[in-house]
Amino acid sequence: MITPILQALGVTSEEVSRGDIVVKSPIDGREIGRVLSDSAQEVERKIAASVQAFHAWRDVPAPRRGELIRLFGEELRAHKAHLGKLVTLEAGKILQEGLGEVQEMIDICDFAVGLSRQLYGLTIASERPGHRMMETWHPLGPVGVISAFNFPVAVWAWNAALAIVCGDSVIWKPSEKTPLTAMATQKLFERALACFGDAPKSLSQVVQGGRAVGEMLARDARVPLISATGSTHMGKALSPVVAGRLGRTILELGGNNAMIVAPSADLKLAERAITFAAVGTAGQRCTSLRRVIAHTSIKDQLVDRLKTVYGKIKIGNPLTEGTLVGPLIDGAAVEAMERALAQAKAEGGKVSGGGRVLTNEFAGAHYVRPALVEMPRQSDIVKRETFAPILYVLGYSQFDDAMALQNGVAQGLSSCIFTRDMQEAERFVAASGSDCGIANVNIGPSGAEIGGAFGGEKETGGGRESGSDSWKAYMRRQTATINYSNALPLAQGIRFDTE
Numbered sequence: 001m002i003t004p005i006l007q008a009l010g011v012t013s014e015e016v017s018r019g020d021i022v023v024k025s026p027i028d029g030r031e032i033g034r035v036l037s038d039s040a041q042e043v044e045r046k047i048a049a050s051v052q053a054f055h056a057w058r059d060v061p062a063p064r065r066g067e068l069i070r071l072f073g074e075e076l077r078a079h080k081a082h083l084g085k086l087v088t089l090e091a092g093k094i095l096q097e098g099l100g101e102v103q104e105m106i107d108i109c110d111f112a113v114g115l116s117r118q119l120y121g122l123t124i125a126s127e128r129p130g131h132r133m134m135e136t137w138h139p140l141g142p143v144g145v146i147s148a149f150n151f152p153v154a155v156w157a158w159n160a161a162l163a164i165v166c167g168d169s170v171i172w173k174p175s176e177k178t179p180l181t182a183m184a185t186q187k188l189f190e191r192a193l194a195c196f197g198d199a200p201k202s203l204s205q206v207v208q209g210g211r212a213v214g215e216m217l218a219r220d221a222r223v224p225l226i227s228a229t230g231s232t233h234m235g236k237a238l239s240p241v242v243a244g245r246l247g248r249t250i251l252e253l254g255g256n257n258a259m260i261v262a263p264s265a266d267l268k269l270a271e272r273a274i275t276f277a278a279v280g281t282a283g284q285r286c287t288s289l290r291r292v293i294a295h296t297s298i299k300d301q302l303v304d305r306l307k308t309v310y311g312k313i314k315i316g317n318p319l320t321e322g323t324l325v326g327p328l329i330d331g332a333a334v335e336a337m338e339r340a341l342a343q344a345k346a347e348g349g350k351v352s353g354g355g356r357v358l359t360n361e362f363a364g365a366h367y368v369r370p371a372l373v374e375m376p377r378q379s380d381i382v383k384r385e386t387f388a389p390i391l392y393v394l395g396y397s398q399f400d401d402a403m404a405l406q407n408g409v410a411q412g413l414s415s416c417i418f419t420r421d422m423q424e425a426e427r428f429v430a431a432s433g434s435d436c437g438i439a440n441v442n443i444g445p446s447g448a449e450i451g452g453a454f455g456g457e458k459e460t461g462g463g464r465e466s467g468s469d470s471w472k473a474y475m476r477r478q479t480a481t482i483n484y485s486n487a488l489p490l491a492q493g494i495r496f497d498t499e
């Protein structure tokens with residue numbers, strides 16, 4: 001099944017038939033390709049080529065740079081079905097989500113095309129007569145993008161579409177668990193480059209490999225910005241390396257996202273939002289819902305309803321229509337889930353669900369039943385991100401206590417409240433409310449739109465990507481003052497007479 005898809009995307013069988021990275025589909029554990037890691041020399045060569053590409057690209061007018069991204073968006077539209085299916089085959093998310101991921105790439109391309117005519121600076125009033133002061137945004141340099149397995153292509157696109165209209169070149173190190181989707185995306189980008197005509201060939205490149213290849217990018221001073229998406233553990237290792245050379249980072253790390261369900265909440269809406277956010281992508285989204293903080297007056301009712309819904313969720317082959325929960329990425333993910341459930345029990349949790357399923361049909365794969373865990377308090381395990389479909393349920397009686405629980409974890413990515421009480425809604429999004437990068441009212445924590453800035457606080461890393469003014473992170477700011485008078489007045493009224 002995979003060969004015609006790869007071929008349609010421009011990847012030859014030869015390119016995926018040898019190498020040290022063995023790619024297995026999480027659907028059935030079968031090998032679907034082999035990819036060669038880049039050697040240190042290859043990474044070095046690609047970084048040098050990226051610097052050269054940047055030097056040529058930064059002088060291309062920004063709206064013309066936008067034209068390349070427009071062409072790339074067209075390639076994505078034409079190949080959405082194939083690339084979406086490849087995401088499902090390689091990352092295991094259900095087909096609707098695979099297609100949704102490619103749609104997100106298309107959306108950010110559209111955003112970036114518009115942005116290419118809006119990289120606005122400022123004109124600032126100068127205190128000196130006959131002077132004009134302005135703030136300009138210039139291209140930054142090669143941008144290193146390190147991405148995680150669970151959004152194997154969209155995260156790169158959020159970064160690359162903006163970086164390229166901003167005049168930067170891009171070097172992408174995808175997850176070693178999803179090298180094929182990266183290869184296919186690169187092929188589509190190369191087609192857009194060919195249509196465009198005169199863009200540098202190495203404008204966007206892929207380097208394949210694991211942590212060591214990521215570290216090479218992190219260490220290299222020719223790469224002024226590293227945008228890294230992955231676990232907090234990875235961020236804590238990478239950040240000091242980049243900081244050690246005073247480079248910049250955009251860090252998009254782990255989340256531990258909560259929903260407060262207030263007494264006035266529309267429980268039907270909340271139940272739907274909880275189900276999508278907690279079990280969608282088999283709990284393998286950075287924005288997956290991991291904690292429900294429900295008012296004690298409705299908690300038991302909510303838990304009963306959720307148990308009924310959880311009982312009906314179709315787990316299985318993510319390519320089959322109607323499946324809502326596909327496999328976990330690998331065996332290590334199942335072990336992490338089992339360890340977390342054991343610890344939750346030891347900390348007083350009441351577990352329903354969990355455990356491996358479909359072990360006969362898919363012996364080489366890792367399907368699990370989503371778990372619901374009623375916890376007596378926000379114990380250690382609840383404060384940790386386990387990248388699997390585990391939903392902890394906690395109770396509260398005072399709004400302030402709910403807020404304290406919501407904010408009482410190290411991560412700060414996404415958050416939400418279901419309420420029809422206007423004061424509660426406003427308090428949730430106020431300065432003393434949610435401390436997360438994303439705060440929603442009557443919407444679940446996952447599935448952000450590309451128009452807003454995406455990212456989170458605290459151990460989520462503080463980076464922002466995608467919409468709003470996130471583009472500024474991919475450029476360097478310059479303050480320029482021009483003297484069009486015949487005098488040389490000094491700032492702050494300083495007199496410095498030499499005659």
Ligand code: NAD
Nearest residue numbers: 148149174175210211214215230231234237252253254286
């Ligand atoms: P991971 O941390 O294992 O790997 C992510 C990437 O970092 C991979 O490409 C990996 O090779 C690379 N890497 C690992 N250590 C490195 C190092 N020291 N230096 C340089 N590169 C290094 O994460 P994963 O298992 O692929 O993804 C799941 C995690 O990603 C979860 O914690 C999830 O919350 C997080 N995530 C966050 C966001 C976000 O936007 N905040 C989005 C998606 C995933």
